[in-house]
Amino acid sequence: MNKTWESRLAWLKALKTPVPAELNNPLEVADFEAKTYLNFEKTGRSVCFKTYPAMKESYAIETAGDGYIISGGQPGVLYGVYALMRALEAGEKLPSGVQKPYYPLRMIDCWDNMDGSVERGYAGRSIWFEENRFDYDPARIRQLGRMLASVGINVLCINNVNVHQPAQHLLDNLLPQVEQIAALLRPFGVRLMLSIDFSLPLQNGVETADPEDPAVADWWKKRAREVWGAIPDLAGFLVKADSEHRPGPNAYGRTHAQGANMLARAIAPFGGVLVWRAFVYNCMQDWRDTNTDRPRAAYDLYQPLDGAFDENVILQVKYGPYDFQVREPVSPLLLGMEKTRLAVEFQLAQEYTGHQIDLFAMPPLWRDIFDQMGKERVRAIAAVSNLGRDGNWTGHPFAALNLFAYGIFAWKPDASPQQVIRAWVRNTYNLSEQDEEQLIDLLLASRGVYEKYTAPLGLCWMVRPEGHYGPSPYGYEFQAWGTYNRADRNAVGVDRTERGTGYVAQYPPKWKKLYENPHTCPDELLLFFHRLPYDFVMKDGRTLIQRIYDDHFEGVVAAETMAETLKALPLPEEDRREALERMDLQVQNAREWRDVINTFFRRFSGVDDVHGRKIYD
């Protein structure tokens, strides 16, 4: 166990005193935080609370004489205290009027396994498990509760959606330990959720897991009674079914609505929600098959089921139709399920976005998605955790920004990336205005830089299949995952217009029209929708091949410039060392991407860089 964590909250570093174990509810925590913070700050100001149970998660902050009045429900008052602190730390105006979260369900999904590994985890081992048992420090879990509450996150799923042994037992003999974690997080207004295995009845003496079999439904009802008997405020279950070899209703000839509704009915009496993931596609595709197009899969499967899901089912849809790539168009499923409760799923873990080595501040990506989708399309929001046992929680100290910003976006999906990044910087460091601006600019630009040296123009999946870090233009090309660039000596990309796979037709007319014409399609998604020759002329007059070269060269220069900027920033010693170590790796990574991808395309196209820059043979 890393010993340094205790002094390191990822932001609100002004909160030096650990939250005492004896505090039992959000109001007590709110009181403690307000007192210790204001003492720490020596403002001499007081905070008093007015609680209105009906306000639940909402709060309002008023100034009264020399102090503040925070009114709200539970945990609203606690959110109010943290909002006050965030505003004071950031030198922002206090929020005016009643503040209510836009999404009632704001969840973090840990992909933690009970052996202590974290699937796609880049911040050390699991904070919950080791050696197939629970292994955690209660004080650290309280610190986590504090961090989540400080940005208004209210649900935490502690185990991987790929449920590996012995996580099946979280619902039976390990339940008392889940209950202990629920108790640790309850004072912070954070409720637990559990990932479950659809075939659980089959593993427990029932002959089938067929959702239409009454024995299966009865088994789940009984289990739900026991689980909610132990943890009455459990938020619900999260299910990955018929996806990447996980069991599901398809094996019994049943639809996903039948599968989800059976589970939803078992947990409805306890107020549980059933979060059903829509990440379903053929992961055994033959690369020779050019008719199957993976981005189509989720819409083709789920759209016909619109309206068939029970009220307490939430269909959780990844933001793009592929899988958390650097740039994807919004998933058409998010635009096409009017009668279904949807959650959009983000990934804070930087699986395809730099492994928490390379900088990748996510707010600009989320802004794009909300702008394309409209915040009202979804009724909940979820994100894969980027947390681990590392002293700073997220591996890269700046990766904490993504967790912070996610919480803010879940309350205010209209938020401006720049404002949110500024708030994080000010809540985390004490920098001069000039240094602060440099750090904000660097973070704001980081996604664009990463995109330039990795994935030009929406062309995804040129990454190494093992681990998803570093370039490999052929890595996925002849695999079964349905992820192909189909580059040859004339052209690159997949035609997803109606002349091609027809994927573009899954969008409403406005988007379809924009995307289907390569002359109107936004450059950054050009090769997502189109197969184009290397001499295709882009909007700015450059050829496609030249644009690919330029992006890769420019991406490296930008990464090198970021490294220089970072070196000059007076960050706290530990953060500075961690950030610079990773920055060196990022620059190496950027150079590798540039050289591999440029060489790959030059070998195919035979075209040189017009500026005569070095492309290897």
Ligand code: GCV
């Ligand atoms: C949890 C991708 C990842 C897997 C992940 C899966 C999912 O395929 O590489 O690690 O599994 O998405 O979201 O279910």
